[in-house]
Amino acid sequence: MSAGMNESALEQAALDWFLELGYEYVHGAHIAPDLPAPGAARQAGGESPEPACASARPADADRSHADRRDDYGQIVLVGRLRDALTRINSGVPDDAIEGALRMVTRPDSPSLIVNNRAFHRMITDGIPVEYRLPSPRPSPRERGGKDAAGDGGSEIKHDLVRLLDNDNIDNNEFLVVNQFTVIEDLSAGQAGKKNPACAAGAAGRRRPDIVVFVNGLPLAVIELKNPVKDVDERDPKKALRPAYNQFQTYKADIPGLFVYNELLVISDGFAALAGTLTSGWDRFMPWRTISGAEHYLHPIPLPPTPLPGGEGGTNSSLGPLQLGEGGQRPGEGCTAKPALEVLLKGVFERHRFLDYIFNFVTFEDDGKEIAKKAAAYHQYWAVNKAVECTVEASRPDGDRRIGVVWHTQGSGKSLSMAFYGGKVIKHPAMENPTLVVITDRNDLDDQLFGTFSVNSDLLRQTPVQAESREHLKDLLRVASGGVVFTTLQKFEGGDALSDRRNIVVIADEAHRSHYGFSARLDKKSGEIKYGMAKYLRDTLPNASFIGFTGTPIELDDKSTPAVFGDYIDKYDILRAVEDHATVPIYYESRLAKLELSEEEKPRIDPEFEEITEGEEEEEKHKLKTKWAALEAMVGTEKRIGLVARDVVDHFEKRLQAMDGKAMIVCMSRRICVEMYNAITRLRPQWHSDDDEKGVLKIVMSGSASDEPSWQSHIRTKAAREAIAKRFKDSEDGLKVVIVRDM
Secondary structure: OOOOOOHHHHHHHHHHHHHHOOOEEEEHHHHOOOOOOOOOOOOOOOOOOOOOOHHHOOOOOOOOOOOOOOOOOOOOOHHHHHHHHHHHOOOOOHHHHHHHHHHHHOOOOOOHHHHHHHHHHHHHHOEEEEEEEOOOOOOHHHHOOOOOOOOOOOEEEEEEEOOOOOOOHHHOOEEEEEOOOEEOOHHHOOOOOOOOOHHHOHHHEEOOOEEEEEOOEEEEEEEEOOOOOOOOOOOHHHHHHHHHHHHHHHHHHOHHHHOOOOEEEEEOOOOEEEEOOOOOHHHOEOOOEOOOOOEEEOOOEOOOOOOHHHOOOEEOOOEEEOOOHHHEOOOOOOEEOOHHHHHHHHHOOHHHHHHHHHHOEEEEEOOOOEEEEEOOHHHHHHHHHHHHHHHHHOOOOOOOEEEEEEEOOOOOHHHHHHHHHHHHHHOHHHOOOEEEEEEOOHHHHHHHHHHHHHOHHHHOOOOEEOOOHHHHHHHHOOOOOOEEEEEHHHHOOOOOOOOOOOEEEEEEOOOOOOOOOOOEEOOOOOOEEOOHHHHHHHHOOOOEEEEEEOOOOEOOOOEHHHHHOOEEEEEOHHHHHHOOOOOOOOOOOOOOOOOOOOOOOOOOOOOHHHHOOOOOHHHHHHHOHHHHHHHHHHOOHHHHHHHHHHHHHHHHHHHHHOOOOEEEEEOOHHHHHHHHHHHHHHOHHHOOOOOOOOOEEEEEOOOOOOOHHHHHHEOOHHHHHHHHHHHHOOOOOOOEEEEEOO
8 A cells, every 4th residue: 555545645535536426525614613714725635724613713704605604513504505495496485495494404303313314304205384375466346345455365385395406406516525523512412403612522523524415415424544454355344343433423422413414434445335324333335336337346455566567556546456457356357446436426426316315215113213224236226227127118018027136135125125116106107106016925925014114205105915805906996006015826816907007016036936827737626727927917917027036047937037027137145245235155064864764755746836836825834744744754852952952062162253143944833842942951041931031032923723832932023023133133142043944
């Protein structure tokens, strides 16, 4: 790494990239309450002294500049915001504009995330205002002889004031400010309370590196750190943990800045990560593409020695980089580029940034806490491409096959579907479509319905779950709109329910069950039957279909792309691991043999899945009579005891090397319970009757008619979700979960 590379040079490089994107730039000291003497010049990225305390500002200081802040507690650039509101909302009276401005600048909750969510709704939905419209002066007869000196019958108009213009990008002002000092008086205890008091002390005084403003609103904050030479190539984000920690300090000391925040960015130049106000360290993610076409790797810094030939290895801003021929890292297939440049140009390009804010930020509220989430780069680009394909496929001359989104398990597929649904609903060409979200199992239907429900703000409506086939018919016999969840099996048989073209069918786990266009003979009944794919399309003959899956199939008789269309986007396990979106999977063979005689070995009917394709999942399990024998042999007391001992020994040895958690997948609910009993006999301290305590839990559904010995493990949906939340929390003492094979 070059000797001159430091945080200041990195800041200058970042500002230069913003200028390339068409942003204005001003140094924080030049809009401070105590403005430096006229003529004080400074180059982008250079140093400047810490501004003096607000109370020490000279009384005759020049206050004419529109961006000048009244005090260091003023977060919003009020002059720019007022001008933008007037410009964007032409025709709205000044009084109404001022009322909207007051709503923006005066958050009313003691909770930062509640204020942040309210502000985000102001951006996406607008601010409701009302004002009187002057009416034409009525004639004496119209006045009925009354004195016309009153209001003359003026009309009250209800309107929405928009903060950002998402239709005309040039109607907005994009500004980047560095070294933006904020001082807050935290004594009031209200997030966003702005007071010009230096008495708040050092705890309420902070200076973020870069703040991104749109129309005077601080929508993003960037924290930079000195690049370090000894970057761990396996995990370059480790060097950024101090920057993440600094954001946590900022949120506590200057919460008013984050009332308006949509995105947090941390970087040392080589690695760059983005997250939201509530993102944990593990959810700060890289952004690897600028235009969506090419993906970039993190360059790795090298010692300051020239590369052979003096080419391909030096970047004027960030020093020597480990690059191969053509700018590639040796042995890799993607171009290397400074991660901060990729993130800034990929996210903050003006059109993309507004699109991101309006369509790819969501708040999940489970009733206990609010989690703010934003799309990763693979979700953003996949959704936008999917929306384009949807518009094409649903046209009168379209083939109704939208395509397949192939995103690996654990990469946020369910949230991608919610982002997609929200954007399709708002697209004018779709004319208020109906979305039908389909799974092939009731438990998956519940899970996905839960994801959409807690993100209903994206959809601008509340999703509904079909309880029966008759209920499904009622939900689909509408003129437009609606988000309907159902299982695939409810479409079998019956007449067409709607011939509208603006119905979009979203299939989760699209590689399963969505086949069978050709007739086949049912060997048991002698009847001619078809697969669920044909029944679904008979019911909704003009709908368009999109599939989401982590494991598509491409066989002669079963092909996911043949059913749904070409691949829209691919995000495989290798890229997900590199992005830290999921963890790598390592397989280790640890067999507990059945040791069966030839006569005891089960004969599994290879046609079972085909024969039972049209059945509900519960019915299919009842039909697995030949599997029942295998379950009994797999779940013998001796074998469960051997597996339990091996699991406990292996997990405890692993914990000595690294912290982590374990999931045990069993063939049946009976085996889940027996496995729990076997493990707790070995480790009694792992058990607890309290769902909020204990090292080991079973997560499974059930009913009062199940075995009495199972009842302590059968919980409500909310209780199962609470345990899942504990399991996902790395700090929680719940370490091992037993689940039934899905």
